Amino acid sequence: MKTLLYTITFLSVLALQAQTTTHNFEVLHDNRLLGTLEATKTVTGNQIVYTSHTQIEYHLMVNIEVVYDYHVTFSNGILQEAKAHIMVRGNDKTKVQTVKAGSDFEFYSDGNLEKTIKVTITNSIIQLLFEEPKGVSRIYAEEHGEYHELRELGDHLYLKSTPSGKKNTYFYKDGILQKSDVNAGIIKFSIVKKS
Numbered sequence: 001m002k003t004l005l006y007t008i009t010f011l012s013v014l015a016l017q018a019q020t021t022t023h024n025f026e027v028l029h030d031n032r033l034l035g036t037l038e039a040t041k042t043v044t045g046n047q048i049v050y051t052s053h054t055q056i057e058y059h060l061m062v063n064i065e066v067v068y069d070y071h072v073t074f075s076n077g078i079l080q081e082a083k084a085h086i087m088v089r090g091n092d093k094t095k096v097q098t099v100k101a102g103s104d105f106e107f108y109s110d111g112n113l114e115k116t117i118k119v120t121i122t123n124s125i126i127q128l129l130f131e132e133p134k135g136v137s138r139i140y141a142e143e144h145g146e147y148h149e150l151r152e153l154g155d156h157l158y159l160k161s162t163p164s165g166k167k168n169t170y171f172y173k174d175g176i177l178q179k180s181d182v183n184a185g186i187i188k189f190s191i192v193k194k195s
Helices: 002-016 125-129
Strands: 019-029 032-044 047-060 062-075 078-088 091-101 104-109 112-117 138-141 146-154 157-161 167-173 176-183 188-193
Touching: 019 047, 032 125, 047 125, 125 138, 125 157, 125 176
Parallel strands: none
Antiparallel strands: 019 032, 019 188, 032 047, 047 062, 062 078, 078 091, 091 104, 104 112, 138 146, 146 157, 157 167, 167 176, 176 188
């Protein structure tokens, strides 16, 4: 009986241990290295935590450094919290948070409640760094607190469109993102998975 109890306890501890996957990407503009993106996915039981850190530096009349940090938590397939913090030249540009509040989701910008979202959030953009979005037609944008349209263009190639008309593409191989072409407004760049 003790052996069975020890075995069950051991298996329970193994099930609770976190499993972390890390993907590293280069950020390129016209085949020139602008920076890096590191993304992690940590699974602990029914909870998944995604993080990403992007650092980009480019010259547009003056030297510009942009840092993107995301921290997104899902539990049982539903968003619990999403934080996006973007800094440009060392100053806050965007500091937003989406928080599950009962059956709704509240979107805050600089600590102020901007809107309440009445639709359950089961997919968000950070997941595109890890999983091919098969069967997903709308995806939540953590930075903007809005949904973007997503559609499959061909084999493992997807187009994400914002309400303002900006378009990004995502290409997957074996379910893993290999490359994304991103329209960030003032600059367009690609993120390419490091081998």
